[in-house]
Amino acid sequence: MENAQHYFEFIREKLQSPNKAEALSWLRGNPACTIWEHAHYRSVEMIQQLYELGAVEVMAVEIEGEVCCELLIRLPDDQHSRDRVFDWTAEQAESRGFDRDEDFGQEYLYVFFT
Numbered sequence: 001m002e003n004a005q006h007y008f009e010f011i012r013e014k015l016q017s018p019n020k021a022e023a024l025s026w027l028r029g030n031p032a033c034t035i036w037e038h039a040h041y042r043s044v045e046m047i048q049q050l051y052e053l054g055a056v057e058v059m060a061v062e063i064e065g066e067v068c069c070e071l072l073i074r075l076p077d078d079q080h081s082r083d084r085v086f087d088w089t090a091e092q093a094e095s096r097g098f099d100r101d102e103d104f105g106q107e108y109l110y111v112f113f114t
Helices: 002-015 023-028 040-053 079-094
Strands: 057-061 070-074 108-112
Touching: 002 057, 002 070, 002 108, 023 040, 023 057, 040 057, 040 079, 079 108
Parallel strands: none
Antiparallel strands: 057 070, 070 108
């Protein structure tokens, strides 16, 4: 549970970041904006896919100019939808050599693109 407390504090700090926005609105507001090294159209597709999988909200955090490498995904309560979002983030993590995130009832899931 100690790790969970650190995670909650980390998420709280990210939510207080001044450089954040709802990801889809941010992307649609400027065609030069991207998630990490993805093309703009692919960035939009990724965020739309997260919503289709059941994400309640997707926030771009720590935005630097027209690029964002960090997302906070507000998770749904429905277990099936949560699993789908976790599966999506696992694909992203594992393709970069990271481990899958554990579902311990958290409200937000953090994704960092490297």
